Amino acid sequence: MSMKAIYIQGKYLKNPEEMKVETIPIPEPNKDQVLINVKAVGANFFDYLQIQGKFQVKPEVPFTPGSELSGVVVKVGDSVTKFKVGDKVFGSIPWGAYAEYAVSEVSNLIKMPDTLTFEQAAGIHITYPTGYTALVLRAKLQPGETVLVLAAAGGVGMAAVQIAKALGATVIAAVGSESKFEVCKEMGADHTINYSEKGWVNKVMKLTNGKGVDVIYDPVGNLREAFKCIAYHGRALVVGFAGGVYEKFMTVHILNKSASILGVVYNSYLRGENGSTDTESEVWKGILDIIAKGSVKPIVFKTKYIGLERTADALNAIVNRQTYGKAVVIPTPSQSKI
Numbered sequence: 001m002s003m004k005a006i007y008i009q010g011k012y013l014k015n016p017e018e019m020k021v022e023t024i025p026i027p028e029p030n031k032d033q034v035l036i037n038v039k040a041v042g043a044n045f046f047d048y049l050q051i052q053g054k055f056q057v058k059p060e061v062p063f064t065p066g067s068e069l070s071g072v073v074v075k076v077g078d079s080v081t082k083f084k085v086g087d088k089v090f091g092s093i094p095w096g097a098y099a100e101y102a103v104s105e106v107s108n109l110i111k112m113p114d115t116l117t118f119e120q121a122a123g124i125h126i127t128y129p130t131g132y133t134a135l136v137l138r139a140k141l142q143p144g145e146t147v148l149v150l151a152a153a154g155g156v157g158m159a160a161v162q163i164a165k166a167l168g169a170t171v172i173a174a175v176g177s178e179s180k181f182e183v184c185k186e187m188g189a190d191h192t193i194n195y196s197e198k199g200w201v202n203k204v205m206k207l208t209n210g211k212g213v214d215v216i217y218d219p220v221g222n223l224r225e226a227f228k229c230i231a232y233h234g235r236a237l238v239v240g241f242a243g244g245v246y247e248k249f250m251t252v253h254i255l256n257k258s259a260s261i262l263g264v265v266y267n268s269y270l271r272g273e274n275g276s277t278d279t280e281s282e283v284w285k286g287i288l289d290i291i292a293k294g295s296v297k298p299i300v301f302k303t304k305y306i307g308l309e310r311t312a313d314a315l316n317a318i319v320n321r322q323t324y325g326k327a328v329v330i331p332t333p334s335q336s337k338i
Helices: 047-050 129-139 154-166 178-187 200-207 222-231 251-257 264-272 279-292 308-319
Strands: 001-007 021-025 032-040 068-076 088-092 101-105 109-111 146-150 170-175 192-194 213-218 228-239 260-263 328-330
Touching: 001 308, 021 178, 047 308, 129 154, 129 213, 129 279, 146 154, 146 222, 146 228, 154 170, 154 178, 154 213, 154 279, 170 178, 170 200, 178 192, 192 200, 200 222, 213 222, 222 228, 228 251, 279 328, 308 328
Parallel strands: 146 170, 146 213, 170 192, 213 228, 228 260
Antiparallel strands: 001 021, 032 068, 032 101, 032 328, 068 088, 088 109
């Protein structure tokens, strides 16, 4: 049996336009895995890095890229008891998602809530636990505190905005274009600012009556500037470097505000490096609870990328900062009405 998939052969690529859809064998799950009929794939910036061989998870060529997905279980390994054929699931795998079928370890999957569509579910397995881990476990966010979310209209930022609001915080959404203000408001942001304009830090200080923000959530690498508006005893969360810049930082600024800078790597919790093996279940219980209450609703980018041939378009849109929420690829055109 064969399937369609993005298949990278020979060498890593220079850009998404070089990706090709090929016909390859459907993978066979081992005794601890399941086979999924992929309904939707969440496109990520790190997919762009992975096809170039620049991401931490670096598969050997040939391979199929893509991590976040949702779909229906069509085959289970002999040792699998958690899922059965027909179950709707979502999750993330190291690579292999940009395909009509994919195999996954059971531990990488979660049963889909009835309140989510396949498109919505395809984009939450990485972004939402990262946001929850950062805000709840690392920053210890409290109701009534103020959070500044950088790149708030992106998948990672949007998750943080919604989670922070669900936890009772005041949220200032920072984006690079005023065209993204409306979607930030739809997500529940209390205030929006354009951080590509001069003087944006002063605007944040005015919004907080001169106090500054209690928590900064930075997935892009703009902490040096954002730190100017942190409150005393504030916490700055370093979530990523999507802007491609590793910043140098003056530690005197940390001292002057008695502030903390906290790194966030959700995978370290999955590996038990924090001393607990229960963190993943704790995080997902919290996320699924606020989803069930309707406090969080994953937002999918308006452009539908139907067919694996549109994968390059989705990745380029992310790289060029033309998206909001989650850009999603539908592998099979016949599944576009899901």
